[in-house]
Amino acid sequence: MEKAKSKLNIIICGAPGCGKGTQSDLLLQKYRLIHLSTGDILRNEIEAKTDNGIIAEKLISKGEFVPDSMIVKILSKRIVEKPATCNGIILDGFPRTLSQAEALEALMTSLGKKTTILIDLVVEKEELISRLVKRGETSGRSDDNLETIKKRLEVYEIKTAPVSDFYKKLNKYAPINGMGTVEEIFSRITDVIDSIESNEVNLNEKVNACC
Ligand code: AP5
Ligand code: MG
Numbered sequence: 001m002e003k004a005k006s007k008l009n010i011i012i013c014g015a016p017g018c019g020k021g022t023q024s025d026l027l028l029q030k031y032r033l034i035h036l037s038t039g040d041i042l043r044n045e046i047e048a049k050t051d052n053g054i055i056a057e058k059l060i061s062k063g064e065f066v067p068d069s070m071i072v073k074i075l076s077k078r079i080v081e082k083p084a085t086c087n088g089i090i091l092d093g094f095p096r097t098l099s100q101a102e103a104l105e106a107l108m109t110s111l112g113k114k115t116t117i118l119i120d121l122v123v124e125k126e127e128l129i130s131r132l133v134k135r136g137e138t139s140g141r142s143d144d145n146l147e148t149i150k151k152r153l154e155v156y157e158i159k160t161a162p163v164s165d166f167y168k169k170l171n172k173y174a175p176i177n178g179m180g181t182v183e184e185i186f187s188r189i190t191d192v193i194d195s196i197e198s199n200e201v202n203l204n205e206k207v208n209a210c211c
Pocket of ligand 2: 020021022037039
């Protein structure tokens with residue numbers, strides 16, 4: 001009998017503007033995953049003027065993170081409630097702090113599930129700023145202005161670096177060169193995912209070859 005494929009529970013991470021949303025859209029189509037983007041979820045809460053949205057609005061426009069307790073609660077509910085029929089999930093922008101990473105792993109263990117890999121899109125700072133300033137011309141996002149972009153990059157450096165170390169220790173960390181065209185980057189990501197799925201290639205060798 002053919003061995004059942006395990007679910008793909010992918011974390012896509014990286015600095016603001018690295019392409020998490022862009023690459024998530026392509027990945028969810030290819031692998032039929034559910035997309036959970038904390039940024040999109042929070043923006044919907046803001047639009048709906050929920051209690052969480054009211055708290056999030058001020059923090060997001062200043063480039064600060066929302067409290068861990070809020071985001072963990074929101075995400076946990078969605079992970080638990082996701083349809084059993086999907087091939088897995090893509091977590092875009094979560095976990096972003098060590099405490100969120102620990103909460104996620106504890107939740108997955110309690111559900112009898114595993115995170116597959118953390119894809120870290122590595123992009124040069126000047127390119128991140130240029131992408132976000134350009135997007136700010138049309139996005140209407142309260143955080144797509146130069147001052148807030150710089151603050152977001154600062155907060156990211158301080159708070160999110162420990163998340164990479166956490167997944168390195170779990171041997172689930174894959175840095176991917178996020179410079180180049182959308183298609184080139186997508187191909188680098190799918191190379192890594194497919195190598196995990198097929199189990200043909202040692203993950204670390206493949207990851208090193210991509211960066
Ligand atoms: P979030 O919405 O996740 O924002 P972000 O991390 O700042 O990232 P972006 O969505 O701006 O960029 P992206 O990496 O998705 O890139 P994209 O594909 O859009 O979070 C917003 C805020 O919510 C946070 O600051 C925080 O306050 C709060 N929050 C969210 N999650 C949280 C958490 N877990 N804990 C606490 N607080 C949380 O691409 C960017 C632009 O570049 C686009 O215009 C795109 O078209 C373009 N582009 C993409 N790829 C390329 C390419 N290869 N070449 C050229 N242009 C490209
Ligand atoms: Mg995004």
